Amino acid sequence: MIKTIWPPAPAVATLALALIPAPLAAQDTTSTAEEPARAEGFAEYNAKLLLTNAVSTIDGASGGGISNWATIAGRQESRGIGVQAHVTAVLLPDYFYQSHGVALGIADRVELSYARQNFDTQDVGAALGIGQGYVLNQDVFGAKVRLLGDLVYGDPLVPQVSLGVQYKHNLDGAVAAAVGAADDDGVDVTLSATKLFLSHSLLVNAAARLTKANQNGLLGFGSVADDDYSLQFEGAVAYQFSRRFVIGGEFRSKPDNLGLGEDDWFDLFAAYAPTDNITLTAAYADLGSIATFTGQRGAFLQAQVAF
Amino acid sequence: MLFTATLPLLLMQQAPAENVDWDAEFGVEEVARDPETGEIPVEPYEQSNANAGATPFDGEAMAAHFGGREGIRRIADRFTDLSFSDPRVAGIFAGHDEVRFRRTIFEQFCYILNAGCDYTGRDMRSSHSGLGSRKADLNAIVENLQQAMREEDVPFAAQNRFLAKLAPMSRDIVER
Numbered sequence A: 001m002i003k004t005i006w007p008p009a010p011a012v013a014t015l016a017l018a019l020i021p022a023p024l025a026a027q028d029t030t031s032t033a034e035e036p037a038r039a040e041g042f043a044e045y046n047a048k049l050l051l052t053n054a055v056s057t058i059d060g061a062s063g064g065g066i067s068n069w070a071t072i073a074g075r076q077e078s079r080g081i082g083v084q085a086h087v088t089a090v091l092l093p094d095y096f097y098q099s100h101g102v103a104l105g106i107a108d109r110v111e112l113s114y115a116r117q118n119f120d121t122q123d124v125g126a127a128l129g130i131g132q133g134y135v136l137n138q139d140v141f142g143a144k145v146r147l148l149g150d151l152v153y154g155d156p157l158v159p160q161v162s163l164g165v166q167y168k169h170n171l172d173g174a175v176a177a178a179v180g181a182a183d184d185d186g187v188d189v190t191l192s193a194t195k196l197f198l199s200h201s202l203l204v205n206a207a208a209r210l211t212k213a214n215q216n217g218l219l220g221f222g223s224v225a226d227d228d229y230s231l232q233f234e235g236a237v238a239y240q241f242s243r244r245f246v247i248g249g250e251f252r253s254k255p256d257n258l259g260l261g262e263d264d265w266f267d268l269f270a271a272y273a274p275t276d277n278i279t280l281t282a283a284y285a286d287l288g289s290i291a292t293f294t295g296q297r298g299a300f301l302q303a304q305v306a307f
Numbered sequence B: 001m002l003f004t005a006t007l008p009l010l011l012m013q014q015a016p017a018e019n020v021d022w023d024a025e026f027g028v029e030e031v032a033r034d035p036e037t038g039e040i041p042v043e044p045y046e047q048s049n050a051n052a053g054a055t056p057f058d059g060e061a062m063a064a065h066f067g068g069r070e071g072i073r074r075i076a077d078r079f080t081d082l083s084f085s086d087p088r089v090a091g092i093f094a095g096h097d098e099v100r101f102r103r104t105i106f107e108q109f110c111y112i113l114n115a116g117c118d119y120t121g122r123d124m125r126s127s128h129s130g131l132g133s134r135k136a137d138l139n140a141i142v143e144n145l146q147q148a149m150r151e152e153d154v155p156f157a158a159q160n161r162f163l164a165k166l167a168p169m170s171r172d173i174v175e176r
């Protein structure tokens, strides 16, 4: 049947050899055991450098804990779809905040995120007459697109710049209305610029946010008196001690549409990657006054897994 | 089982004539390595330190962090070994001249770290054009270099300062 010399015997022999169980074939081939993860895969491997997928903001987008960064979630680059999921808790004197969410990073270009926020009012609930331990809930759907630049490479003075939108849907509209909010859903628009200045091991982030949100939306959006968008700023600086460990600080300004003395937010954080896929973050957060209860400072804790 | 299935194929195979020149048959050209350097000659190009793609550091501090020329040699060697055996970039490095790479990458590192070398290799754009590297490949390479530097106990801040010299080269290296 096989008349031509193609495939030549050596090729067939190689084929046969390749089909023999590994130990035999291994003698002939040096370390091809782990063949290229480069295959036309859907997700290749941990394609991003450690920590460059950042952590998850309370809104679910990748960034710091409270400030939006230009980073894209997940550990994949141009050929893959990465994913990261997180759980966050913030322990405050008068409240307990918890959120969790997931974000997809498509080709390191587009990020789609979702987060669910649960804000336990504990004793304050009773004091405000909404009920002891009343929990305010909100869904946040986000999309972010990297417009230009690169966090690590390229022109050292050109940051990675991303544009984002977040649709926030407060699930406790009655409470939002009772405190004077105009709406129970709202849209935030963010523009972030982030760069890792390798020569100083320093990551710097600056972001602008157009928003109407009161306490991030947990107290609704705008107020009857002031229902305009305002421009707010977010910043972060982080020093890289090793591939796996950074320490930094963040700032996030906020409007005070309700006239309840809403404060800007600050935090000091440490993030550690015990493995390539896990990032643990601990921070000391100062969230100021929330619903007239001042001095809300406490621990911010987050666990994130990313692929 | 598969082996038994291929066995008949093997047996049915008509034996090739004894005197077939397989290289000629498949158009394989012989590449002669230079007997002195062991390298495969490349197309002529203009040699210049500017080909290194970055200006050297001032002073001796960086070279000292890297253990001087000896340390840089070990880092360049380790980086070469890691990169040529890295399954993530195997498809790109396969068939390229490891001997030349080992020498030129050492020269480049040594030149940029101001440890008293000249760079005699090609510029980054022409030596990487057509390789089809992606940012993920560059990240893999950076991780290999980080490992090599870590093994030589280069302080992390100094590693980053060196990477800061290399990072902008992505514009000439990453193609897709």
Ligand code: HEM
Pocket (backbone or CB within 6 Å): B089, B092, B093, B096, B097, B100, B101, B104, B105, B108, B120, B121, B122, B123, B127, B128, B131, B133, B137, B138, B139, B141, B166, B167, B169, B170, B173
């Ligand atoms: C900033 C990062 C990089 C630096 C500083 C660098 C440096 C160099 C140098 C100095 C050479 C030798 C040039 C010559 O032969 O004259 C070279 C060649 C080479 N590089 Fe890179 N490289 C980098 C990134 C990469 C990446 C990401 C890949 C692919 C994964 C890669 C693959 C190669 C290959 C295959 C060669 C050999 C080319 C040939 O034989 O013609 N390099 N590189």
